[in-house]
Amino acid sequence: MLYTVIEQVVNGIVSGSVYAIVAVGMTMIFGVLRAINFAHGEYYMLGTFGAWFAIDYFDLPYPVAIVIGVVATALIAVVVGNFVMQRIVGAPAEAGVLATLGVALILQNTVILVFGGSYKFFSGGYIEPVTLFGFTLAEQRILIIIVGLIVFVGLELMVTYSRIGKAMRAVSQNIECCAVVGIDVRHIALWTFILGAGLAGLSGVLTAPVNVSVYGGMGELITFKTLPIIIMGGLGNVRGTFVAAMILGIAESLVATYVGLQFRDTVGFATLMLVLMWRPHGLFSAQARF
Amino acid sequence: MTIELSRRGFCIGTALIGLQTISSGAFARSEDGTVKLGLVAPMSGPNARYGAFSLRGAEMAAKEINTAGGVGGRKISVMPADSQGTPVEGVSATRRLIDQSQVDYIIGDVSSSVTLAMQPVAEDAGVLLLNAASSNPMITYKAGVGGFKWTYRNYPTDENRALIVLQYAAEKKGFTKYAVLSVDTDYGRAAIEFTKKYLPRFKSQILTEDYYKEGEVDFRSVLSKIRDSGAQAIIMYGNADSTPIVGRQMIEVGIAGKIPLIGNAEFNTASSIKAAPKALEGAIEAAAWLPAYDSPKSKAFVEKFIAEYGEAPNNHAYVHWETVHLLAKAIEQAQSIDREKVRAALSAIHYESAVGEVTFDDHNQARLPMILLEIEHGKPAIKGAYSAEIDYPK
Known part of the structure; x- marks a missing residue:
């Protein structure tokens, strides 16, 4: 009994790590651009497709495919960032919603147009199960947890100590003042966006071996899983997002075990409703942003 | 005045066209000795591939029957109609086949939801609807003693x-x-x-x-x-x-x-x-069937299909091929193309298919083995x- 509960918590931490890496990019983009990036799941999909393409067409090893997936996503993010995201800075909220939804449609359908709409099989990665403390996990999942931790520690260090990290925090607090003291807001916005999209791509490449199927519409689900997490975590709050992602991962896993798999997707939105009723700025105060 | 005239002209014109259609239809049926078999299937849309396989299977069976001399001397002609895989288009395709092409028998559709919508149309017209590929059990719950006496199904259900x-x-x-x-x-x-x-x-x-x-x-x-x-x-x-x-x-x-x-x-x-x-x-x-199934009739079908179309048949090609042969046998046993007689023959049939013997129960559902x-x-x-x-x- 206790064993089952602990095992499910471990399962939850694994899926929580995936959510966390995707969500942190989305929340940072929100912090700087004040826009929910509805195309975020599409960058996750692009990362996966990049890696799948590298493995399937060029027979490259998985570690190389990870790099290719992330770099490809970042390159696309440079283009989208320059032509779309930079223009959102200071624009009304609905501009951001429409622009990112449009980008989502274009990215998704371009991929379907180029590679076809059918499901592809992702053959790379480390899928052999290993036993740790009595639990069996695919090696890939351990890799996901480790990379997740590295990403979060790295981001914390970056926003606390590096120049660009400090500038990101500044922009998320007050755009006008940043402009006054000479911070290039559009430049910061672009880099935050590329970083966020790259992280989403990384998360896609990391989960592809365990999720196996690769298809054009796979990003949508991710966008809608990420949305409640970043709201729960307090929009723009990196640490809050990490905790919220873990809470959602563990809660989903327990619900799937004790209530039923069909109720799993309701968990995110049910918790979101509760949070919005009692703590409308998220579980963690918005002041703790970054 | 002008309006009245043109309206009258329009009415007469319509009546004339109507008469012509009816008479030409009647002539077509009495003069032409072929057995008209409608095939409703998704020829376009997301399931178009299934429709293409269905048509190839049915046409291959018709060709085999016709080269062997037809049924009771009559040739079978397969008339395809596109359902696009949707109930609305499936119903209008069925109506077109019944009203304009004047078919006596219809095979169709692949999708269960389309077949369910076609059932009342075939029933009203008293045209035999022989389904070959839908798996929803409701179709034959509602057939035979369940209500629709003109619906038959030669396919195993879910x-x-x-x-x-x-x-x-x-x-x-x-x-x-x-x-x-x-x-x-x-x-x-x-x-x-x-x-x-x-x-x-x-x-x-x-x-x-x-x-x-x-x-x-x-x-x-x-x-x-x-x-x-x-x-x-x-x-x-x-x-x-x-x-x-x-x-x-x-x-x-x-x-x-x-x-x-x-x-x-x-x-x-x-x-x-x-x-x-x-x-x-x-x-x-x-x-229901797969190309690797090892029976002489099944192997022969696969070989012939590949020789004819250059690609291996799928399940839909097989079931439509088999169902056209099944219907031909029912017509042969009825020794007539009279719809009532063919229906009675179908109910009593013992047909040797590639996967085993086919008989129909009182819900017009084929008792079929699955592999x-x-x-x-x-x-x-x-x-x-x-x-x-x-x-x-x-």
Whole structure:
């Protein structure tokens, strides 16, 4: 009994790590651009497709495919960032919603147009199960947890100590003042966006071996899983997002075990409703942003 | 004045055109000695591939019959009509075939929802609707003694499938405890409803029951629950795309090779097996037909189809080919193309198909065997054709 509960918590931490890496990019983009990036799941999909393409067409090893997936996503993010995201800075909220939804449609359908709409099989990665403390996990999942931790520690260090990290925090607090003291807001916005999209791509490449199927519409689900997490975590709050992602991962896993798999997707939105009723700025105060 | 004139002219014109259509139709039927067979199938839209296979199968059968001298000296002509896989288009295609092409028999459709919509249309016109590829049990619940006397089906239903899989698992494997992991759609849920209906017959029980959303990627929680539940097999009716994911995660939670998957979700395709060979070992699946089925008639069909069209037939090609032959035999036994006589002949028919003998029950549903496959040493092995009797709701 206790064993089952602990095992499910471990399962939850694994899926929580995936959510966390995707969500942190989305929340940072929100912090700087004040826009929910509805195309975020599409960058996750692009990362996966990049890696799948590298493995399937060029027979490259998985570690190389990870790099290719992330770099490809970042390159696309440079283009989208320059032509779309930079223009959102200071624009009304609905501009951001429409622009990112449009980008989502274009990215998704371009991929379907180029590679076809059918499901592809992702053959790379480390899928052999290993036993740790009595639990069996695919090696890939351990890799996901480790990379997740590295990403979060790295981001914390970056926003606390590096120049660009400090500038990101500044922009998320007050755009006008940043402009006054000479911070290039559009430049910061672009880099935050590329970083966020790259992280989403990384998360896609990391989960592809365990999720196996690769298809054009796979990003949508991710966008809608990420949305409640970043709201729960307090929009723009990196640490809050990490905790919220873990809470959602563990809660989903327990619900799937004790209530039923069909109720799993309701968990995110049910918790979101509760949070919005009692703590409308998220579980963690918005002041703790970054 | 001008308006009145043109209106009168319009009425007369319409009446004339109407008369002409009726008379030409009547002539067409009496003069032309061919047997007109309508084929409603999705020729365009997302299921167009199924429609193309259906038409090729039907046309090949018609060609075979015609070269052998036709039925009672009459040639069969197949008249295709596009349902686009939607009920609305399916109904108008059926009406076109009945009103304009004046067909006597219709084979169709592939999609169950289209067939369900076509049933009342065929019934009103008194035209025989012989379905060859829809699997929803409702179609024949409502046929024969259930209501629509002109609907027949020569295809096993989801209920047949659920029953045959359960019967094989209970009788050949000795399973009595199951876990359910099916897709959360009409198909996945209905298959489990039918499975539950027959559980008492095999003194079996379901220990855990879960449904996954299309696109779900994380099955670890539910698979660990199944591992701890003591289930002997996982009943899964789902989409092909989830099978590799479930298989890989079965390996992770340590149930691969211990708790097999049974049901229907493309367990036997090379890509599923390649994704998780250990998890799919021992998986059991029931199919209406497959090209690898080893009977002389089936092998001959596959060879001839490849020679004719340069590609291997699928299930839809086979069932339509077989159904045209079945109908031809009914017409031959009726010794007439009179619809009532052909219908009576069909009800009483004993037809030798490539998978076994076909007879119809009082719901006009063919008693058909299904082919059971079990994955052995990484390859699907055919375990023979099985049939089982359906309990209709009273």
